[in-house]
Each structure stands twice: as structure tokens, then as C-alpha cells.
Amino acid sequence: MKKLLAALVATTALAAPAVAEEITEFRIGILGGDNVQSRLNNYECLAEYTTEALGVETKLFTPADYNGVIQGLLGGALDMAWLGASGYAATYLKDPEAVEPVAVKTNLDGSYSYHSIGFARKDSGVTEIADLEGKVFGFGDPNSTSGYLIPSVEIPAQYDVTMEPGAFFGDVVFTGGHEQTIVAVYNGDIDAGVTWADGLGNWEDGYNSGALRRAVDNGLVDMNEMVRIWKSKPIPEGPVVLRRALPDDVKQKMSDLITGLYDRDQDCAYNVAFGDTAGFTPIAHEAYETIIEVRRQKNAN
Known part of the structure; x- marks a missing residue:
């Protein structure tokens, strides 16, 4: 593993970090769509670009289940993750101020x-x-x-x-x-x-x-x-989300990195996107209001 990348496997709850205005590291959570080593390998390029963009160490976390990533975002122990739409809904219903959607994977036909x-x-x-x-x-x-x-x-x-x-x-x-x-x-x-x-x-x-x-x-x-x-x-494809409390310049740099990833490195975009993609495009909360309501009703039953 290249020294720019610190890949950590988290199979238990992530400990919340101390509150600080300036970041000293950037922590990316990866949902469990495939095995741990595959997830780490496929995100290595993104971690390296993140370190280059922010000038701090990037760490990858691969919790055992989706809830590990959700709780990491809610507790401030993760800074970014690509969530499914239902995962974003779960996070939003717990704390509407925890994260903000910034990008979504676009298919080859332009749909998301x-x-x-x-x-x-x-x-x-x-x-x-x-x-x-x-x-x-x-x-x-x-x-x-x-x-x-x-x-x-x-x-x-x-x-x-x-x-x-x-x-x-x-x-x-x-x-x-x-x-x-x-x-x-x-x-x-x-x-x-x-x-x-x-x-x-x-x-x-x-x-x-x-x-x-x-x-x-x-x-x-x-x-x-x-x-x-x-x-x-x-x-609706799930959003890449950033922790809302991050400094504005960090959020802007990471939004630009994700939306520009395909143009910069198509192989990296393929790895992160689970296959062929036209890239990642900006997205906002409003795109997920319907799935949030479905999740709300499911939780109530």
C-alpha cells in the first residue's frame, strides 16, 4: 500500500474524534458492496487524490455493515461516504444536519x-x-x-x-x-x-x-x-455525502475532486463506481425526498 494511503479496516463502531476546526486527516467510509480487500483496492486511487488535494493523510474505513458507515457519519468519525439512497435517508432521519449530498454517479446513458x-x-x-x-x-x-x-x-x-x-x-x-x-x-x-x-x-x-x-x-x-x-x-442513485461540519474549503475541494474524477482518471472512476460510468455529477438533498418518505414509513411499520 502506497504511503500516501492509510487503509484501516473498521469492523466495530468507529470512535468519534475530538472536535476541531481544521482537519488533520480525512476519513472515507466505504459501504460493504464487496469484500474488504476489493473495497480498499478500488478506493486506493481516490485516497491518493484526496491526500494530494487536501494535504493531509487519508484513511479508508470498511465497516462490517451499512450501519457502521451511517453511525460513523452521524458521530463525526467519517468525513465522506458514497451512500445508497436508503442509507442517506436513514442518516438524514437521524440527523438532518449531519451530512450533505454533493455528487451522484451518472450512467453511460446520462441517467442517475x-x-x-x-x-x-x-x-x-x-x-x-x-x-x-x-x-x-x-x-x-x-x-x-x-x-x-x-x-x-x-x-x-x-x-x-x-x-x-x-x-x-x-x-x-x-x-x-x-x-x-x-x-x-x-x-x-x-x-x-x-x-x-x-x-x-x-x-x-x-x-x-x-x-x-x-x-x-x-x-x-x-x-x-x-x-x-x-x-x-x-x-435514484445514492449520493456521495460530506460531513456538513467540514470547513467550506475542504468540502469544495472534495466536491470538485469527485465531480472531476472521470475526466482525471477513468480507471479510478470505474473502480469507485462499480463499473462503467459517465462520471459523478452534482446532486442535492431534494432528489432524495421521496426515498426519505418511503424510509420514514417503513420505519413506522
Whole structure:
């Protein structure tokens, strides 16, 4: 690991730092879309550019689950993270002043949406949700938009089923994250699951970007052995957020770095964005008001 980068793996709660006006380091949280080493490798270039832009050490944190990143942002122990839309909603509902969205990943067609994708093994005989009666269905993380929130609302509404284990599905489990769900389905440990993808490009490539593409790039799966069984409505891509209390000049430098990353280093943008991207563009809170309301209602039930 290059000396500009200090990569720290955080699997427990992050300790809150002492309050200070000027930063002496910059801390980036990485959601658990794939394994720890892959996350660190793919963010190394961004960490190096961050150190160059800010003149301070950059540290990467890879908590065991989404909530670790959310709590790190809420507690002031993280300065930046790329959250899913539901993760941003959870953070905002806890503390509207904790973070601010600054950028969003843009797809090759110019959109900034993606989909929750339901999938199964091709040799399982499962081709649609209706085939899963009595079988095991896997979500990823409870704070994932595509890995839980959206499919837990849309699938029951579309198929008139409940996600309660033992009702329609034989069991409903949380695997822990996108990569875990993909591998569990591929290995036959569960019958079907959901993950995220932009829905563009070819199925055999794992689409252009998303968790399936990352799994293909990492050599974990052969998409020809799996089949799509469900696709959600478009979901707004989650935002890159910055801790609101950061100095204004730091926030400006990091916003410029993220939105200019594709033009500067397309390979780095590919790594950070889980695949092909047209780059990151500015985004504001207003883009997530609908998903915040969905999350609010889900929390109330």
C-alpha cells in the first residue's frame, strides 16, 4: 500500500474524534458492496487524490455493515461516504444536519438511476418470483436500498405476497451484503436474492455497473449460470455525502475532486463506481425526498 494511503479496516463502531476546526486527516467510509480487500483496492486511487488535494493523510474505513458507515457519519468519525439512497435517508432521519449530498454517479446513458435486480441460478428452475413459493429468498443489508428497502415494498405489492418467513417464501434471510447475496445464490445456498445494477449493457457482463459487474470483475460468478427473475422500478442513485461540519474549503475541494474524477482518471472512476460510468455529477438533498418518505414509513411499520 502506497504511503500516501492509510487503509484501516473498521469492523466495530468507529470512535468519534475530538472536535476541531481544521482537519488533520480525512476519513472515507466505504459501504460493504464487496469484500474488504476489493473495497480498499478500488478506493486506493481516490485516497491518493484526496491526500494530494487536501494535504493531509487519508484513511479508508470498511465497516462490517451499512450501519457502521451511517453511525460513523452521524458521530463525526467519517468525513465522506458514497451512500445508497436508503442509507442517506436513514442518516438524514437521524440527523438532518449531519451530512450533505454533493455528487451522484451518472450512467453511460446520462441517467442517475439504477435497479434492484432479483436473480436465481439458471438450473434452479426459478424464472420469476412466483416460482419461489416455499423457497429461500435473500436480502442483503437492512440499510440497503436495492438489497432490501425497495424489493421489500415492490415485490409484495406486485405479487400480493408477504416477506414474512414461512408465509409465501419458505424463509427470508439477510446475507449481510450484495456480494454475500450474489455468492450465496451462485453457490446454491439460497434460492434467489436481490442486488443492484444499472440495468444497462449485457447480462453476461453483470450489466455496465453495479454489484453483479463487480462480482464478475472479481471472478466470483459466471452470469451465464444465473437468470434475472425480477427488476424494480428505477431507483435514484445514492449520493456521495460530506460531513456538513467540514470547513467550506475542504468540502469544495472534495466536491470538485469527485465531480472531476472521470475526466482525471477513468480507471479510478470505474473502480469507485462499480463499473462503467459517465462520471459523478452534482446532486442535492431534494432528489432524495421521496426515498426519505418511503424510509420514514417503513420505519413506522
